[in-house]
Amino acid sequence: MRKRFALVDDDPNVLGMLKTVFELEGHEVTTYSSSLAALEGVTQNPPDCLLTDIMMPELDGTELTRRLRQIPALKDLCIVVVSGKVYATDKQRALDAGANGFIPKNRTNPESIVAEVLALFSDTMSIGFWGTRGTMPMSGPQTLRYGGNTACVSLTFPDGHLFAFDAGTGIYALAGHLMKLGKKLTGTVLLSHPHWDHINFLPFFTPLFVPGNQFEIVGADQDGVSLEQLVANQMDGMHFPITPREWGARVSYRSISEGVHEIGPAQVHTMLLCHPGNCLGYRVEFAGRKIAYVTDNELFPEDSDMHSPTYVKRLTEFVGDCDILITDTSYTDEEYPKRIGWGHSALSRVVKLAKEGGVKQLYLFHHVPEHTDDDIDKMLNQALALASGSNLVCKAAEALETVSLSSV
Numbered sequence: 370m371r372k373r374f375a376l377v378d379d380d381p382n383v384l385g386m387l388k389t390v391f392e393l394e395g396h397e398v399t400t401y402s403s404s405l406a407a408l409e410g411v412t413q414n415p416p417d418c419l420l421t422d423i424m425m426p427e428l429d430g431t432e433l434t435r436r437l438r439q440i441p442a443l444k445d446l447c448i449v450v451v452s453g454k455v456y457a458t459d460k461q462r463a464l465d466a467g468a469n470g471f472i473p474k475n476r477t478n479p480e481s482i483v484a485e486v487l488a489l490f491s492d493t494m495s496i497g498f499w500g501t502r503g504t505m506p507m508s509g510p511q512t513l514r515y516g517g518n519t520a521c522v523s524l525t526f527p528d529g530h531l532f533a534f535d536a537g538t539g540i541y542a543l544a545g546h547l548m549k550l551g552k553k554l555t556g557t558v559l560l561s562h563p564h565w566d567h568i569n570f571l572p573f574f575t576p577l578f579v580p581g582n583q584f585e586i587v588g589a590d591q592d593g594v595s596l597e598q599l600v601a602n603q604m605d606g607m608h609f610p611i612t613p614r615e616w617g618a619r620v621s622y623r624s625i626s627e628g629v630h631e632i633g634p635a636q637v638h639t640m641l642l643c644h645p646g647n648c649l650g651y652r653v654e655f656a657g658r659k660i661a662y663v664t665d666n667e668l669f670p671e672d673s674d675m676h677s678p679t680y681v682k683r684l685t686e687f688v689g690d691c692d693i694l695i696t697d698t699s700y701t702d703e704e705y706p707k708r709i710g711w712g713h714s715a716l717s718r719v720v721k722l723a724k725e726g727g728v729k730q731l732y733l734f735h736h737v738p739e740h741t742d743d744d745i746d747k748m749l750n751q752a753l754a755l756a757s758g759s760n761l762v763c764k765a766a767e768a769l770e771t772v773s774l775s776s777v
Contacts, residue, residue, distance in 0.1 A: 372396050376391075376400045378400075418447040495523075500535075558587065635655040636653075663687075673709070733752060733765040
């Protein structure tokens, strides 16, 4: 779809290169070499998206962004700061002023800038499955398709902000992917709970060691032990030779419980799940879309003394109308009676939850160690049969699978 872009930069070479690339993509472009001229021109004739440099005479790009955000008629204008100043403080200033995104200026590759702007402007999120197993990693020919790594799912927002749900062995694969991009990163690690299969590879998340990266680690305290201490305990020099003090990135912690939280560019709802210890489920709301990550969780049969209609009702509402639900579907219905009380769910209960909640896509997740690819195929076929007659789409989370989700 043809869009209207306004480019603000005092470097004529940069303006020329970006204008050419945008026009080759089929878009209309207006350029400004003066930020004051841009303020007047954009106010009178608003584009769909504005790109501005920080280091401008008269009015720097951050201040230009701030002034434009004070104009009610421009509240929906997409503003992207493109700058050679890549310090974390400058990026944060731009975002605080109201920019939708911040992209480092690359004079030798304007195509990469345009690609990032178009991705940001499209409000498209990307979900990556890096670890889909529970309990322990499994390797071998029987786990090639659905993967052998333990829990880690990424969600990348249009502005590049990264959510990493859990830090099982899968986070090592995510780290390798991110390091190949060669970009400074801003992100959030959202831990469901501190059982080993969900946190034990956080020390191997390489971006935490890179100066200039910024990460917040989010999760629940456990029995008086803070989230920061939970992370430090497995990196105390005895269990792991490197402590968090060696991290080069700027790392902060946020302890949360049930509630609604502003995290990165999204609104995140949390709910305590039916699992030993404090275990959080997350629902992310962004650009009209809802994505829920709910693991680990046990849905007891209705004839069980442990069944709580109130809890099921709350959980159904929590995942209600989600575009994607990624959730604990560890056992077949035949396996579950021997594992009741272990903190994980059987297939039919999960499909019922998704159907009653009006979920659009259900991803079977937390595959148990003994399940081979063929076993998971059978579970998926059972899920498809259970969902027959409804609008629910059932899939099984596959290793290294990427899913794109656009805004409404």
